[in-house]
């Protein structure tokens with residue numbers, strides 16, 4: 253079966269996604285009749301170098317080209333699209349790197365084109381040529397026959413001798429941005445008649461690291477595994493299943509080394525994982541899951557040979573990396589930065605980092621996992637002794653019975669707030685004040701905020717015809733104070749995260 257990458261390879265300049273300025277300049281050269289004899293196309297794999305080289309070969313040889321764009325209908329255009337045009341010669345320098353190949357090339361270069369106007373040589377991975385081969389090539393580039401065009405494609409331009417580079421027009425190819433790759437994938441999906449959720453498609457984009465080829469082969473892998481079901485969208489879960497998980501032991505090794513602040517080992521483990529084609533997103537998520545287990549062990553059972561504060565730092569940095577990953581072109585970088593920051597000493601460096609971060613810390617989401625971990629720590633509130641107080645107009649039993657309804661009524665007012673109340677347990681009523689027990693200080697802050705009181709009063713007025721106030725007692729255990737402090741400082745962001753959890 254034809255691969256998606258081949259099937260949807262752009263055939264003319266208009267079909268190219270991205271590389272706008274390169275496309276524009278090349279097309280203009282053709283329409284102006286100012287075509288050069290030697291080009292270097294330099295850039296990472298999958299950015300469209302050979303695709304554009306073929307379109308260029310087509311355009312220079314097409315006699316019906318419009319504004320420099322090939323017509324795609326004439327025999328030349330068709331022959332090139334089908335890979336059977338005699339005057340387009342593609343050489344893979346990775347497997348033909350010696351002087352013999354280039355000598356042969358030099359002999360043939362002098363013959364006129366068989367069918368077209370120009371003989372075009374595309375030499376892929378040209379940096380692989382030996383020195384002798386480069387010298388031989390240079391002689392040709394110094395006096396190229398007028399009917400010959402060389403396009404030298406490379407992923408490592410710095411390995412090409414300066415003498416060669418100076419003879420060529422250089423075009424740099426950049427990794428495509430997310431939007432451009434997404435646009436191309438959407439186009440392919442439409443043509444193929446398959447539907448993806450936006451989230452699922454974006455995950456493919458994020459894992460392709462700016463390479464069209466990689467994005468298309470992941471898409472193909474997913475389609476091959478999931479198949480196309482009529483009227484059904486392929487979702488995030490489907491994609492993540494295909495993208496592959498890291499081995500559990502790698503995840504454990506990574507987090508352990510982070511907790512030991514071993515920078516080089518952590519970086520090495522990550523490099524190993526990333527180069528196995530494991531989804532970086534998945535790996536982060538798996539690492540955070542494991543951190544969460546450690547957090548529960550530490551907080552609930554005091555297990556683990558590390559400082560709680562340091563584990564929290566690991567969680568915060570990795571979660572931060574996860575957010576940054578969504579906005580970066582270089583997928584590995586946010587994790588590498590996180591590793592270095594986690595392992596750096598908590599001295600001056602740390603305060604410098606904090607100072608630098610202070611500005612945008614308010615915008616950052618506090619790691620969801622920390623919050624989830626605390627809300628799931630078992631049995632914390634069960635030991636509490638409940639007191640009864642019958643002096644007031646309303647008794648605790650009535651409130652307890654209506655408590656779920658109170659929370660439900662709160663959702664339309666403010667669903668964040670309702671999440672905080674959900675974590676609270678009514679323990680007594682003193683006159684017109686309901687005393688609630690809450691796990692952490694940030695719960696208290698939110699419930700006792702003006703907004704919290706206002707909403708609660710309104711609802712109690714509705715239900716009990718009584719304007720009940722509420723006050724919170726925090727039952728944070730000694731060992732959890734660290735956690736509480738960290739969250740207390742971030743309660744704004746916690747609010748946001750909790751909102752996500754209940755939705």
Ligand SMILES: [Zn+2]
Nearest residue numbers: 314323326329
């Ligand atoms: Zn044509």
